[in-house]
Amino acid sequence: MGKLPAMQVSRQEEWQMPLYQEQYDRSPALTPAEREALAEVAILPPSCHRYDLVRKVLSAEALTRLLRPLQDAYDLKQCHPGGRIPYLRHMCLQMSQMNKSFWAWSKEEWLNGATSAHITYKKTGVAITMRVTAYLLCGLLIIEDRYFAAHLARLVFGTTEVAREYQKVATVIYGSDGLGYMRNRTRDNQLQATLVLAMLINRNPHIEVFTTECLQATQQLLTYYGYQQVFRWMIRALVYLKIVEETAFADLFGSVEEASAWWEYTKLDVDPTWLAWVQAYITQTVRGDEHYRKGEFHHLLLAGRWLKRYHPEIVEPAQWNEPIGYEYVTWVCQAKRTELVLESPRIPRDTSQAQVPLQAKTINDRIGSVRRFFLALQRRPYQVSGYTAQRLVLPWDPLEVLGTPENIKRQIGPNPRTLDPAWWQKLTWAAATLSAQDLSAYGGIMYPLAFYRAVALVWVTGARRADEIRRLKIGCVSREWAPEMRDEDGNQVEPEEHFAYLRIPVNKKRGEFWIPIPTYTADAIEMWEQLRPKLQGPQIDSKEHKPTEYLFMMRNQLMGKKFLNDSIIPLLCQISKLVDEDDVPLRDAVGKITSHRARSTLATWLRSNGLSLPYIAKLLGYTDLKSLPWYMREDKHRFAREVRKHNPLNRMVTAILDTEAIKRGAGKPAVFYYLGTGEDGRPTLCASPDYSTCVHQMQCRKCEMFVEAEQAEVIERRPGTLIIEVHIPTPPLVEENLNQEGVGEEITKCLPAPEVPTPAYHFNKNVPPRSSDADLQQMKQDLEALTAEWAEKAGKFDLRSVAMKSLKKRMAALAAKIEERESKLPVPVDSSLSTDQNS
Template sequence: MTTAASLPEDTHGPWQSLIDLRRYDRSPALAGAEERAVRELGLRNLRRQRYHDPDAPQWADISRLTRPLQDVNASFDVPPTEHVRRALNDAVAVMLLRCADEGRAYWDWDSEEWLRFLGHNHRAFQGQVPDWTGGAVRPALCGYAYHLAGFIGFNRLGHFDRLALAGRVFGRHLVEAEIGQVRTVLTGWGYQYGQDHDKGVPSVMSQLFLLNRSPHTSDLTTAFFDHVRREDLLTDGGTRVLFAVQRAVAALGHCEAPALRSGAERAGHAGVPPMWGEWVERWTATTTMTHRSRLHSRAALLKAGRWVADQQPEAADPATWTRQTCAAWIAAVDRMTIGDYVVRTSSFQERLGQPLQAESKAGLVRAVRVFFRDIQDWEWLPRRFDPQRALALPRSINALIGPRPRVIADDVWAKLLWAGLNLEAHDVPRGKAGPVYPVELVRAVTLTWLFSGQRSNEIARLRLGCVRWQHDGDPVVGNSTQILARDAVCLLDVPAHKTGTAFTKPVDPLLGQAITIWQVLRPSQPKRTDKRTGEQVDFLFSYRARAVSSGYINSTIIPMLCRKAGVPAVDARGSITSHRARSTIASQLYNAKEAMTLFELQAWLGHRSPESTQHYAKISPNTLTKAYEDAGYFARNVRTIEVLVDRDAVTSGAAAAGEPWQHYDLGHGYCTYTFFEQCQHRMACARCDFYSPKDSTRAQLLEAKDNLQRMAVSIPLTEDEQAALTDGQTAIDQLLSRLADTPTPAGPTPRQITAPGTAQLLPIVGVRQGKATQA
């Protein structure tokens, strides 16, 4: 028999099993003598306890059953302790008793029989074996199944130590060395290992070795990883760790890196007619859209395919689509609700049944329109209708679509800024094994969102070394903290984006310092493909060989800041999202005391057109209020003048006899006409009988009275009167000319009264008035 000491230790040579099945008699039937021998030996002999008889003749009758089991025991890399020896003897006894009960040798058991024997979990196993069977017996039986029957269904055995089993089968030192290579790569990328509870990678690697029947990492091929993933052969949460393991194996040069598939990429063909699905995949493989747009369009086309299967089964072939089919599709989209014709609804359970937003409807119609436009232009199908007309977006939907940047209120934004600037380690969200990302990375992402005014996709795609410093117009050499703390300018390099090419913009030094700190601590990461440009780049916000998702700000950063700042995540304008910060920052820069011009703001935001910038540069209420007050809207349309009420004339009854008692102060005199607000000459007084100049004796006597009550009345102005007050002498002359033949309240016209060529304008009490020429 082979001993554990003779196990191969070469981690580079191919691994060969020490169990050669060709050496054994693998007859499936159990001979009568074999079954009698097992019964006659009894438990003491079968378990090889202290007083067993090793020379009993029955051992010879069952040698073809015991020899393979003893060879497997000898091949196990286990410590030579008395406890282990007893466990292996008990495992052999259990196997022999099972064969006697079944009436068949274990060579005849298939995978399902082995699975029933080993049990779906440890409790199920203990329920069908003798009470004296210890916990170390089941791993030995798993080794028998692996070596003698090729059993690999360990993912169906519940929870047990697969690392120990792999070490027992292949050798502990060999398994540990191979796993060590992978863990070294992952640790260099930022994965945290060494904790007692962290057994994810060793467990998954052990399962992979057992499934591949080789303990060498170099034997883990791309096809094998695809097979494991497709057949779901891992357990204990192994699927989540498998992605990281394959990336590490790829970094070692043994396989291809796994593709990171988004939800749109994983959208399956469930419910989609096969022919429609084939056309969609063909179009997806040919279109030159950006990666993200291509995936969104594919998901929309698959949704249209499910609608076809449900409502228009005869239209499963795009060649059969007509204008009537297009009209039916647009009508269906207009009435569609959230959750219709989708595969998974777990992400929007609370919104199921609500109407689709206009933008979502437009996206569905646009995807089908572009699909038919392309396959007709590429001459895959004959042109039966014009997609631009037959699949045009209805006005009722199009009218609801437009730029809607939503500014965050100044007080809420100030609290979010405070929360970001005072971010602590305990504020960072934690997973089961600790923080998902280091606090330095989270702080850098947070300040980038708060200060850069960039889209979330642009933040996620920032590259290593994107921050540069200048002092007095010259680049800062080295890392002079004195210069950086004093008056250095921080420049941020923004990658190619939605509306333009790469550009550079100034940002607050606080942002630059946070990014610099993260760059120092950032573990070395493999280059990844920028899906917008196709370049292999070093993403700044990358950890554990994965770039931070563009949705990380919405899903994690904003809720974290809202909790710390004590503000709700939803305000009157809707949820606080990553893009709202861009509008908020742009509006504050546009309304600052030393405000940016529209074209400067356009360059800072990276817009291709100033029209886009206008949607973001919202005038603040304070700025708008000041401008409104300066415009003097009320003063232009309504003027306030002072009225003197002669209470003596009222109380004495003289007013009832026709004595003037109400005097309108015109500045240059008083008007006693009771219906002054209706007089057409009020802003250019013709000095009729109701007029008393201030230099007259009558006016002086009026002002000398003690019992006068002063009041103010508002007089609405006509357009000519507004012009006379605000537009200067020319307007005054035009007003006087127009009123020359208009009768005054006393009867005569100004021409008959022989009024002067110019007249003094009415001064407005309590309201700032423009320049006016007085008569």
């Protein structure tokens, strides 16, 4: 296709159309000579258009007025060199049939002629040339029926000129410093067609001279949704380029009509008087955000439906009495899930839920809304239906009558919706390794990879609510590292040890605050902040009520409220399936995986890793610990381990530490354990260093290392003594054989008492020193070995087996020999001493 000659245009206002209508004779009527000449052309057979005869007829002087502008338009187009004769012949034929010059043709007649030319002359470009002619000479824009505006614009304005102007708009729309719309071939073609259509309507290719009237005419020709969408993009780009005013949106799309307020209820299932009181309460009470007020409104509407069905005579709050209040509470406690609930057209009602009772929390919320409604009416007057109503005076107490029953309250308790640790690990890994390939496999992606990666990492590492994530501001990341930073020992802190913090916006619990985040999350946020389209204006924050530059904005729109639940979480679940055959489903036994479940999962995980409760509360954004049970699920294994440390068979024993004995050196007793007090209230001690493992702790008075009360009081008064607490576990041999009948008693009888390290440990004057008989000591060691062997095998083998019975006989025989040998000692052990039951 040929191109227009380059046109030197210094300013946009100096643009001139390549052909002027004023330079031609535009008389609509045909002269007799013109009719005769056109008739000669019409009678020529179609097959003779290539011969000199046709050229001679078309060059007749009578047709000069009509054919000169047509040939100028053809020369401008320069499409098919061999299409001149078919084009002129077809135009003459149409004028002959309509008996008027082309200057008088209507738009429909031009379109019909172009359509017939497309059928008759398919490859000669006659139809295209007719559209150029209609636009340049008659000011008619014909782009219907198999023809695109971009083709016409390139022929009229030139390909270079159109491309340059298009690039100005595309840079704003698709550029990283612009609006940031994602570019693809379809939207690119739609945007180009929309822009050149505006050029053609404005009869000027330069976007700087676009007017609102030109854009309105363009909008009327856009019938498909895709073109309407890119038309909005184009208008937004023209606004940023300051070509049109910001009011162009209102002029083109109409002022955005405020949707009817959500408290405007028109159904007849609620009495109008009750509805008026409810609307006054909702609109005139400034309490809570919009979500909370909507919940209150719907609960009060439900109470109005209940009145309409069961007590239609009661239409306003003043008519309520104590029996009505009790009856309503009883009905709510017994109501089914769908009873008197308005069916939503967007959410079909599940018939299986019709007979399911309400949950305790729902019961509490419904009763609480009505209770708060009556308490508010008692506190202040409201404007109801145009008049000021007096404060409500009730002979009954709403706190008592409309109180939630205790059995319902007891059912409401913390139930953290944590995710399975293995599933959570997969989701975290999927967020950290998110790639462009993952996005292409997922499909339906509308934002850059950096956007998805930053949002996903903040969700899996930050323990934030969805609203807090979407309302993060530009510059929300802070890093703390500098070359002069030192640790506790004065050493320079390494760069990889630096800290990153995330500034959380104002939420429902507190103002702005900072939380620590992993550095890779901070890197992802900063990467997106660099790629974030710059031509996006601030928006009014819903909680701070001031202009805010949001982080997660694209195309001048804030990230949607359901983006996490509908896009990010399904994406991570699908990626986890690609990594592991056992994918993470969108639902588990608890319910759907939502954005809020990350908070309880992270809180539980941090607690299991030893993070303190105050720190977890700070991370979640709470100023106290009362809300933590609703987020942290108790780790039953951790709980069992903590309780096991406090075995009832273990003891905390008070002891005396003699620091002076430690200074005197080895061989001197330094630790004395309190055994208890006698009937006289005086203490007794044990000096055995093996006290914690001794199995004879109930027979201390027979031991050489038993310290009587007189000696114990002397030891207590020694200089340098300290009172300490010592944890004494149950002796292992005893604990291993607790549930074996008679075994514990036999082990206690068989095992000898702890050896006395040195004579300095011998305090009990009633018990002589033990013999130094080597054979006796060997037998005792053998008995200890057999006892250890018994303890090892007792949990593995049947006690009634031959081997265990044989081992038991050997132990008993050896114990008897030891007893017999000890009985032959010069001074027998005094067995008449009583057992110290208080030890």
